[in-house]
Amino acid sequence: MAAVRCVDLCKTYRQGDQDIKALDHVSIEIEPGGFVCLSAPSGGGKTTLLNAIGGLDMPDSGEVWVADRRIDQLSKGALAELRLSSIGFVFQAYNLIPVLTARENIEFVMQVQGVPAAERAKKSMAILEEVGLKGLEDRRPAEMSGGQQQRVAVARAIVSRPALVLADEPTANLDSKTSDELMTLFTELNEHHNTTFVIATHDQRVMGYAKRLIRMLDGRIVDDIEQHAA
Amino acid sequence: MNIVMRLAWRNLWRHQRRTWLTVGAMMFANTLLVFMISMQFSMYGLMIENTLKLFTGHMQIQAPGYKDDQKMRQTVADIVPLAASLRAEFPDEKIAARGQAFALASSEDRSYGIGIFGVEPEFEPQVSSIPGLIKEGRYVRGKNATEIVVGAVLARNLRVGIGDELTLLGSGLDGSFAAAVVTIVGIFDSGVVDVDRNIAQIPLGAFQDIFFMDGAGHQVVISAPTLDAAAAVLPKIVAAMPPGSDLVVHDWDALQPGLKQAIKADMSSAFFMYGILVILVAFSVLNTQLMSVLERTHEFGIVMSLGLKPGQLGRLVMLETTLLGLIGFVLGAIGGVLLTSYFGVNGLSIPGMEEMAANFNLPTRVYLEATPLSVVIGPSVVFLFTLLAAAYPALRLYKLHPVEAMRTN
Amino acid sequence: MRMLPVLTRLAWRYLWRNHRRTIIMVSAISIGVWAMIFMTALSRGMVDQMIEDGVSALPGHVQVHNKQFLDDPSVSNRILISDAELSRTFDSADFKAWASRVKVPAVISSEYESRGVTLLGIDPVAERAFGYLSYDEVEGRFLEGVDDNSIVIGRKLADKLETNVGKRVVLMSQDPENEIADRGFRVVGLFNSDVPGYEDGNVFVGKKAAQKMLRIGDTTTELVFLGDSYRNVEPTYDRVVASIDGTLDVKRWYEVATYLGSLLKVMDGFVMIWMIVIFLALSFGLVNTLVMAVFERVREIGLMLALGMKPSHILGQIIIESMLLLSVGLAIGNVLSWATIQPLRGGIDISIVAQGMEMMGAASVLYPRLYVSDMILANVIVLSLGFLASLSPAWRASRYEPVEAITKVG
Ligand SMILES: Nc1ncnc2c1ncn2[C@@H]1O[C@H](COP(=O)(O)OP(=O)(O)OP(=O)(O)O)[C@@H](O)[C@H]1O
Numbered sequence A: 001m002a003a004v005r006c007v008d009l010c011k012t013y014r015q016g017d018q019d020i021k022a023l024d025h026v027s028i029e030i031e032p033g034g035f036v037c038l039s040a041p042s043g044g045g046k047t048t049l050l051n052a053i054g055g056l057d058m059p060d061s062g063e064v065w066v067a068d069r070r071i072d073q074l075s076k077g078a079l080a081e082l083r084l085s086s087i088g089f090v091f092q093a094y095n096l097i098p099v100l101t102a103r104e105n106i107e108f109v110m111q112v113q114g115v116p117a118a119e120r121a122k123k124s125m126a127i128l129e130e131v132g133l134k135g136l137e138d139r140r141p142a143e144m145s146g147g148q149q150q151r152v153a154v155a156r157a158i159v160s161r162p163a164l165v166l167a168d169e170p171t172a173n174l175d176s177k178t179s180d181e182l183m184t185l186f187t188e189l190n191e192h193h194n195t196t197f198v199i200a201t202h203d204q205r206v207m208g209y210a211k212r213l214i215r216m217l218d219g220r221i222v223d224d225i226e227q228h229a230a
Numbered sequence B: 001m002n003i004v005m006r007l008a009w010r011n012l013w014r015h016q017r018r019t020w021l022t023v024g025a026m027m028f029a030n031t032l033l034v035f036m037i038s039m040q041f042s043m044y045g046l047m048i049e050n051t052l053k054l055f056t057g058h059m060q061i062q063a064p065g066y067k068d069d070q071k072m073r074q075t076v077a078d079i080v081p082l083a084a085s086l087r088a089e090f091p092d093e094k095i096a097a098r099g100q101a102f103a104l105a106s107s108e109d110r111s112y113g114i115g116i117f118g119v120e121p122e123f124e125p126q127v128s129s130i131p132g133l134i135k136e137g138r139y140v141r142g143k144n145a146t147e148i149v150v151g152a153v154l155a156r157n158l159r160v161g162i163g164d165e166l167t168l169l170g171s172g173l174d175g176s177f178a179a180a181v182v183t184i185v186g187i188f189d190s191g192v193v194d195v196d197r198n199i200a201q202i203p204l205g206a207f208q209d210i211f212f213m214d215g216a217g218h219q220v221v222i223s224a225p226t227l228d229a230a231a232a233v234l235p236k237i238v239a240a241m242p243p244g245s246d247l248v249v250h251d252w253d254a255l256q257p258g259l260k261q262a263i264k265a266d267m268s269s270a271f272f273m274y275g276i277l278v279i280l281v282a283f284s285v286l287n288t289q290l291m292s293v294l295e296r297t298h299e300f301g302i303v304m305s306l307g308l309k310p311g312q313l314g315r316l317v318m319l320e321t322t323l324l325g326l327i328g329f330v331l332g333a334i335g336g337v338l339l340t341s342y343f344g345v346n347g348l349s350i351p352g353m354e355e356m357a358a359n360f361n362l363p364t365r366v367y368l369e370a371t372p373l374s375v376v377i378g379p380s381v382v383f384l385f386t387l388l389a390a391a392y393p394a395l396r397l398y399k400l401h402p403v404e405a406m407r408t409n
Numbered sequence C: 001m002r003m004l005p006v007l008t009r010l011a012w013r014y015l016w017r018n019h020r021r022t023i024i025m026v027s028a029i030s031i032g033v034w035a036m037i038f039m040t041a042l043s044r045g046m047v048d049q050m051i052e053d054g055v056s057a058l059p060g061h062v063q064v065h066n067k068q069f070l071d072d073p074s075v076s077n078r079i080l081i082s083d084a085e086l087s088r089t090f091d092s093a094d095f096k097a098w099a100s101r102v103k104v105p106a107v108i109s110s111e112y113e114s115r116g117v118t119l120l121g122i123d124p125v126a127e128r129a130f131g132y133l134s135y136d137e138v139e140g141r142f143l144e145g146v147d148d149n150s151i152v153i154g155r156k157l158a159d160k161l162e163t164n165v166g167k168r169v170v171l172m173s174q175d176p177e178n179e180i181a182d183r184g185f186r187v188v189g190l191f192n193s194d195v196p197g198y199e200d201g202n203v204f205v206g207k208k209a210a211q212k213m214l215r216i217g218d219t220t221t222e223l224v225f226l227g228d229s230y231r232n233v234e235p236t237y238d239r240v241v242a243s244i245d246g247t248l249d250v251k252r253w254y255e256v257a258t259y260l261g262s263l264l265k266v267m268d269g270f271v272m273i274w275m276i277v278i279f280l281a282l283s284f285g286l287v288n289t290l291v292m293a294v295f296e297r298v299r300e301i302g303l304m305l306a307l308g309m310k311p312s313h314i315l316g317q318i319i320i321e322s323m324l325l326l327s328v329g330l331a332i333g334n335v336l337s338w339a340t341i342q343p344l345r346g347g348i349d350i351s352i353v354a355q356g357m358e359m360m361g362a363a364s365v366l367y368p369r370l371y372v373s374d375m376i377l378a379n380v381i382v383l384s385l386g387f388l389a390s391l392s393p394a395w396r397a398s399r400y401e402p403v404e405a406i407t408k409v410g
């Protein structure tokens, strides 16, 4: 069983009279407990691939399997259910709901899942501490820095212990120390809970934590190397 | 089209749905206002016309106090010569003399107390619609003929028809016993139950004989070509009263005080309703224009830092609002005219309102008419309030600080 | 259902994110709701009073006549059941009140004037409960019993006849053979009435005196019955129908006074139309507000969808937002209308248009009537039509594709 399997994914965007191949026959297979970094120059197709895996976007052709379920043909509702129950997302931008506080943002997914309030509170306070945001739980996104917002987004993605975490540039707004802390947190989750991570990044430091590094260029996979943590 | 105009026009259509919804609110209110106001004007006109035409006329000459008490003794002496001399003096006005008394009218089977009017058969048709509403037989003729016309309901209640005789019992001017036998020559049907049940008319000469009037009567009815003409001629008629007499001339408003007041009462409740509609539309516009200003804060910040003054931006917003208001005005007025015209052709009858209408001498089916005034008045007020509503967002621009404005997105 | 608290919290927060817009909209809704209820209370007050006065002047919620009488109100068309027999039937039947009376058109004459009136031969004791006249406020005295040989007339009529308490008047009408029936009466009392036209048109004499004058033995022309309220006459009607000769004509008040009956219906229709018109005027602003609210947060909607919220949750969220907005407006509007109607309960003087009101059959003091049912109607209309109006923007919001929404520029 693979945690994620993509078979021959293609996705083309039309930009004016020009076709842009965001995904060009991409096939990858990620085992449960995988810790994968996707690296590509800007416009290389990282976000498009993550969206396809998360069922947010449909590929033009090819298959997407998550935990041995083919998801590219599921209904909207079923996809929502899947994301809710087993995928954690960190988006590249616009991660948080502006009218909710940090803690409410973190609890949001759990609340939709139907986790009881007491448990939600316990988990969210714990995770806030883990990402180093203790004391900021009642702030709204507008009252936090970009890095703090990013950490709230990460906390929300991992708080309900999903089997798969898809993170798009999770360290984009963080300094090197905080980045390291975050990656250590990811590594721990990966090791202790066997959580699968797929992280899109430009950051060399982040790539260093990955067990596997996949390089893309113009929608194609150009390199796929297993590596051991530094 | 100049550049500012073009800019305003483009800005208006940035959010098509929002603009149409705002225009929609104006259209809704305007269409309704045009329709309702046209309806009111049409109804008021009919109410006044029908009520006055039926019986009252535009003016009446009476003895003092007669209007309120209608006592037999409150007479106009030598009424026929008076009416004749007025007729000679005022050729444009229609003038007829009347006497009025109460009597018990008895047929073979029934007796009812009714109002008996002595009328001048040649002149009465000019001031009253009743002679024209004879549905059976004919109107009374001659000066002294002992003929009578009665209302349809009265005829039914008395169980009489044309040619039957009625006995009238009452008291004369001097309080003495008055009695006469008259022949029914006509039956009128005005549609107003009270009139049709309670009124009968006989020639004035015969009336004066029966009730020992000694040449006197109770009212000289005067109808002018129009309401306005009536108002103009009133002082002249007052001046033409025989010297030394204490006769008074009442205009229609004094004779039918309920009429103007009913209109007034109806108008004030209608204006309350219209006011609410207009205010709600104004809120709609306020909301839209405030949104449109707030979402452009950043943009306004930039153009202000380029050197545009708040006043210029404010004018831009007002121009946008004017355009918005004009669209609402035109579309709403068209909608209102169409709606009114539909009921102008087909007539409007409100189910259940028939009896209400009859109370005000209105026919059951009213044909509406849109006049320029009734079309323009409502939409104009809406337009005015639209501009007023936009003043707040426009004035806010004066408080805008370019640097802060640019920071918001 | 589980989502309700989450969605409600989100909706509430979003509502106040753009507080200016929300305040404007809430004000508009409040004013609209206030106008709905206030206007309705005023109109209800006017119409209710017209109906109540009219019904009490009739009097009686259920009336019985000879089949021909209403069309041809003559003693010939009287009820041929003796008073004694009527008493046997109805005295024990436990009606709230009932009376048999003589009611015929007549002419009243003083030494100076004559007028057409309705002659009422009544049993003052039996009719007290009908409440159309306060006996104690009569100038002079009211009739003392069925045998009373005096007459009580209206103040206004007395002025016109130039008569007064202690003076004599003559009544003239017809007997069943259409012979003139006339008789002199001494005026013992003058009454006042708020009901338009009542003072000029009605004169009261003892029932027996009237029967004697009209030579109709101990028969009458009209039976009147009082029910619980004018809005609930069916039970009384049914009982009267059951206990009386089928050849007689039993009518509910709104069948006798069709003008009043149609008034009640017209009023109900007017209330409904007025509320809907106000709502429609509001609906444009409401939909506009929702469209803008959705437009501003397309991205956030995308995010929520991406996180696993279902489209139906988004739909629900927007609808809840709309319902919250309306509820706040309704709450304020309801309080406002109550607060403005309360001080006016003592009546609004509209005597400057008194004669106009008289033409409509209304009195010159207007007492607003705030009905709970009207208030409920206003709230139900606003909420239910508001729900319908918010469906379209909410539906659109729930149809966004998460990716497109998130990456939306602008
Ligand atoms: N909605 C869209 N419409 C048109 N083109 C798009 C769209 N989304 C992505 N693309 C194009 O597809 C290609 C891949 O985009 P993608 O967002 O996957 O790149 P990326 O690797 O995530 O880049 P970055 O590092 O800048 O986030 C780009 O050339 C982009 O311009």
Ligand SMILES: [Mg+2]
Residues within 6 Å of the ligand: A046, A047, A048, A092, A168
């Ligand atoms: Mg990207």
